[in-house]
Amino acid sequence: MLLFTILLDGIAYGMVLFLISVGLTVTMGLMRVVNLAHGSFAMLGGYLSSVMIRHYGVPFIWSTLGAAIVCGLIGGLAELTIYRPLYRKGDLAQVLLTFGMIFVSIAAMTLLFGPTPVAESMPKWLEGQIDLGFRTYPSYRLFLIGVGTLLAIVLYFIIERSLFGARLRAAVDDPGMARALGINVNLLFTLTFIGGCALAGFGGAIGAGILPIEPFYALKYLVLFLVVVVIGGLGSFRGSLAAALSVGILDTAGKYLVPQLGSFLLWFIVFGLLLWRPNGLLPPKSAT
Amino acid sequence: MRKMRATLAALAISFSTSYASADVIKIGLIANFSGPFAVWGQQFRQSMEAFQKVNGKSVDGHEIQFVFRDNGGADPAKARQLAEELILREKISFLTGFDLTPSALAVAELITEAKMPTVIFNAATSIITRKSPYFVRTSQTVQQYIEPLPEWAVKEAGIKTSYTLVSDYAPGHDAEEIFIKKFEQAGGKMLGKDRIPLNVTDFAPYIERAAATGAESIYIFIPAGAPSISLVREFAKRGLKAKGVKLLAGGETQEVYLPSIGDDVIGTISSLHYTETNTNPQNIALRKTLVEMFGPGATPDIGTVGAWDGMRLIYDGIKQFGPKITGDQFMGFVKGRKWDSPRGPVMIDPEERDIIQQIYLRRVEKRDGKLVNIDFFTTGMVKDPWKIANPNAK
Numbered sequence: 149m150l151l152f153t154i155l156l157d158g159i160a161y162g163m164v165l166f167l168i169s170v171g172l173t174v175t176m177g178l179m180r181v182v183n184l185a186h187g188s189f190a191m192l193g194g195y196l197s198s199v200m201i202r203h204y205g206v207p208f209i210w211s212t213l214g215a216a217i218v219c220g221l222i223g224g225l226a227e228l229t230i231y232r233p234l235y236r237k238g239d240l241a242q243v244l245l246t247f248g249m250i251f252v253s254i255a256a257m258t259l260l261f262g263p264t265p266v267a268e269s270m271p272k273w274l275e276g277q278i279d280l281g282f283r284t285y286p287s288y289r290l291f292l293i294g295v296g297t298l299l300a301i302v303l304y305f306i307i308e309r310s311l312f313g314a315r316l317r318a319a320v321d322d323p324g325m326a327r328a329l330g331i332n333v334n335l336l337f338t339l340t341f342i343g344g345c346a347l348a349g350f351g352g353a354i355g356a357g358i359l360p361i362e363p364f365y366a367l368k369y370l371v372l373f374l375v376v377v378v379i380g381g382l383g384s385f386r387g388s389l390a391a392a393l394s395v396g397i398l399d400t401a402g403k404y405l406v407p408q409l410g411s412f413l414l415w416f417i418v419f420g421l422l423l424w425r426p427n428g429l430l431p432p433k434s435a436t
Numbered sequence: 437m438r439k440m441r442a443t444l445a446a447l448a449i450s451f452s453t454s455y456a457s458a459d460v461i462k463i464g465l466i467a468n469f470s471g472p473f474a475v476w477g478q479q480f481r482q483s484m485e486a487f488q489k490v491n492g493k494s495v496d497g498h499e500i501q502f503v504f505r506d507n508g509g510a511d512p513a514k515a516r517q518l519a520e521e522l523i524l525r526e527k528i529s530f531l532t533g534f535d536l537t538p539s540a541l542a543v544a545e546l547i548t549e550a551k552m553p554t555v556i557f558n559a560a561t562s563i564i565t566r567k568s569p570y571f572v573r574t575s576q577t578v579q580q581y582i583e584p585l586p587e588w589a590v591k592e593a594g595i596k597t598s599y600t601l602v603s604d605y606a607p608g609h610d611a612e613e614i615f616i617k618k619f620e621q622a623g624g625k626m627l628g629k630d631r632i633p634l635n636v637t638d639f640a641p642y643i644e645r646a647a648a649t650g651a652e653s654i655y656i657f658i659p660a661g662a663p664s665i666s667l668v669r670e671f672a673k674r675g676l677k678a679k680g681v682k683l684l685a686g687g688e689t690q691e692v693y694l695p696s697i698g699d700d701v702i703g704t705i706s707s708l709h710y711t712e713t714n715t716n717p718q719n720i721a722l723r724k725t726l727v728e729m730f731g732p733g734a735t736p737d738i739g740t741v742g743a744w745d746g747m748r749l750i751y752d753g754i755k756q757f758g759p760k761i762t763g764d765q766f767m768g769f770v771k772g773r774k775w776d777s778p779r780g781p782v783m784i785d786p787e788e789r790d791i792i793q794q795i796y797l798r799r800v801e802k803r804d805g806k807l808v809n810i811d812f813f814t815t816g817m818v819k820d821p822w823k824i825a826n827p828n829a830k
Contacts, residue, residue, distance in 0.1 A: 150648075153644055154641070157638070157640040157641060157644070161638045161640070255470075258470075258474060262478075263472075263474040263475045263478065264475060264661065264692060264693065264696060265661060265662045265665050265696045266696065267695045267696050267698065270698075275672075275673065275700070277673075277674075277675045277678075284675050286673040286674060286675075288673060289640075289673075357669065357673075358637070358638055358666070359637055359666075360662045360665050360666055360696070362661070362662045364472050364662075368637075368662075369637065372637070399638070400638065400640065400641050401641075403636070403638075403641035403642065404641040404644060404645060407630045407631075407632075407641075407642070407645065411633035411635050411636065
């Protein structure tokens, strides 16, 4: 029973991390761009969805989809204007610029929405409990698990089973060879970036009940998102799912069973995992 | 030529005399206007500007000016540097602000050396006022506002068991200590306690741990903002509220944060020195002015009332001693001073220069479609219990 509670809590938490981080891992693996501002898109998604719900009366689900679309479009625009010139500039320039973008997003959100977190805007049907037989459990977390699983399956088919996915994986594994074979890697970059930002926006909006939307969101959770990417292996879709779920479950189990270790436990686990597999749990071929 | 020189001299004299009869008095403020604690700077500034709107921008013809400085995060070294700049370059007569304890502690030596009267608008660690004879505090201490809650919980509400969840930093430890001490003294039984690291984002495991013990109540002390909002939401979503578990809190359920938490929070009981809905004429004037100046969403909070009362002390001090009031005159003036604050009657402890005030027990309710705190019990005047328990700590 205790085990089930830990598993459910951990998976729900992990799913939110997965939705937000999967875009980051693919863009980092594919484009070799250290996009620290990825969390800003998740934050933007959260704010957009909250504005749609509170000011325009859009239902919750539609607002999260709307947030995903807008974040994707803004992401695509940013890829063309801001990120593209960065591809050949090296890690330091990328880190500096994208880190600066976090500060811009913090200041912009503080100006627009104030320093306090945005109001709760979950619909009634997500506020209650569901009886699982052995215990009652928050319906919101079950919903997160359901949506996360569904999206993971959809992404699996797109990335592992479709022609687009095959090209994407080829470009991650060996961009030079992919280009030589006539794959339009630039277009692939833009499409992937749009997809990654849309997922981040969706994850931010739908996960607002666990990670509250506030101006410091992008900075506060940055390390968590990066941990998922690094543990999973840069550019690996399956790796980021495995990493997000293990971070969620292990962190939850740690807090539950040995709270005295507090926040250290997660870092011990990350440390151990990286010693064991320096390239992440399921790295793409290019990294091995 | 000669005549012109005389005219100039006369002009100069008239300028200098008019300068002497109507001084400019500068009040320096150090607080966070950017970064994760920016909410404090906003509250202080709005409160000071509202205070001037109600009480005028001058005292006996002497203009009162504010010099705001941004601490830019939890940065004690910067606070010290800003204080130096305010004292030496801006020639302030009063130093105010200080949302976070480390920044207040960092200026203690400096203000003692400069004999600079310093009014703390928030920082709530007990020991601060012992660090310099030029500190006076118009806010609260952590243990002061928590002390009445556990006793009420056991004796009046019949709660027999409890569990504490506090953030793992100094104010959290203070809170845990006083809650457990008073809860057990009153005859209650503690079923456990957890300290939550400051960087935790998912509070589900802690709520589950507390719930698993079957405790009738859970006491929380978490920095108000995103963390406290997550924790209270999680408490409600886990169905603990429906099972009758009582959530006991402090500043976590201040009115400014209630819309972010949502209806989950209704019924939460907390103790604090200021309830935004109280009907003191002072408080009604404060709220009305805030709304007029900053829009219908403006809500007073503990930072607002701390700054408001600090301004009250400074204005009254200048009224009594004039624009050249010294640090020693002001500190002598504040000791033992009593006045009516928006929060209710208050006084400054003559020995400790800390505020002595009533504490209110409140319940979150929905009135006219708005989530607010409603007082249901008021204590007598409470002095900081930590200072009573530690008479010689420095």
